[in-house]
Amino acid sequence: MGKESAGEQEFTAVSYRQELREKVINAIAHTMDLYGVNHSFGQLYGIMYFEDRPMTLEEMKTSMNMSKSNMSYAVRSLTESQMVYKLEEKRERQDLYLAETDFFRTFQNFFGAKLQREIDVMQESLQEVIPELSEIILARTTKPEEREEALRDLHKLQHAEQYYQWLQGFVNQLRDGGFYGNAPVEHD
Numbered sequence: 001m002g003k004e005s006a007g008e009q010e011f012t013a014v015s016y017r018q019e020l021r022e023k024v025i026n027a028i029a030h031t032m033d034l035y036g037v038n039h040s041f042g043q044l045y046g047i048m049y050f051e052d053r054p055m056t057l058e059e060m061k062t063s064m065n066m067s068k069s070n071m072s073y074a075v076r077s078l079t080e081s082q083m084v085y086k087l088e089e090k091r092e093r094q095d096l097y098l099a100e101t102d103f104f105r106t107f108q109n110f111f112g113a114k115l116q117r118e119i120d121v122m123q124e125s126l127q128e129v130i131p132e133l134s135e136i137i138l139a140r141t142t143k144p145e146e147r148e149e150a151l152r153d154l155h156k157l158q159h160a161e162q163y164y165q166w167l168q169g170f171v172n173q174l175r176d177g178g179f180y181g182n183a184p185v186e187h188d
Contacts, residue, residue, distance in 0.1 A: 021050050035110075037081075040066065041074045045083050048099035054087055056094040082109035108174055115171045119164050126161050130154065 025046030032042030047063050048055060055063075061071045075097060078084035083106055087096040100106050136142055136150045173179055 025050070037077070038074070040064065040070070041077055044071075044074050045078055045099060048084060048097070049101055051099065054089075054091070054096035054098045056091055056096060058094065060097070081113060082106075108177070112171055112174050115167060115174075119168050119171065122160065122164050126157055126164070130157055130161070133157065 025043055028046035028049065029039050029042030032045065033039045044060060044064055044066075048060070057068070057071055057075060060066075060075065061068055064071065064074075066074070075084060078099075079086055079097070082100065084097050084099050087098055089096055100109070133150050133154050137147055137154065142150070
């Protein structure tokens with residue numbers, strides 16, 4: 001085997017480092033897919049995670065080989081999850097986006113938002129249904145079998161209410177950083 005020149009060694013190291021990055025990017029995409037995030041959106045986040053600078057939609061489109069509409073949707077989804085931030089500044093009149101690279105904060109933002117949405121939807125439904133169900137139970141015209149079924153439903157929903165109250169406390173602690181213990185979380 002011949003000796004590699006310094007330039008070849010550098011090229012090999014860069015190529016190998018890029019291969020290693022690709023492994024992590026694919027792992028990020030795979031794990032995000034487990035949580036219901038489109039695989040290609042996960043790849044985009046992974047690519048942006050390794051960038052040391054903000055990116056334009058055009059740069060993302062080029063690196064992902066995605067259509068502009070899919071890229072816009074991906075960025076909007078990642079922005080809503082606070083995994084990617086739209087910056088105030090622009091480059092050549094194009095919006096700039098930057099990935100959140102703190103996995104603790106990403107976890108906090110992503111799951112906090114998803115759980116809060118679940119809580120809001122369910123609590124709104126429970127607040128509407130429980131009083132109506134109570135009226136059925138208390139109505140003199142309700143047949144005994146129907147009253148018994150309504151009581152069973154009410155008990156299930158009251159248990160659900162307790163769960164969503166607990167879950168709201170969990171989300172509040174998650175947002176406040178109360179679950180990180182000794183985790184090395186950086187704060188702004």
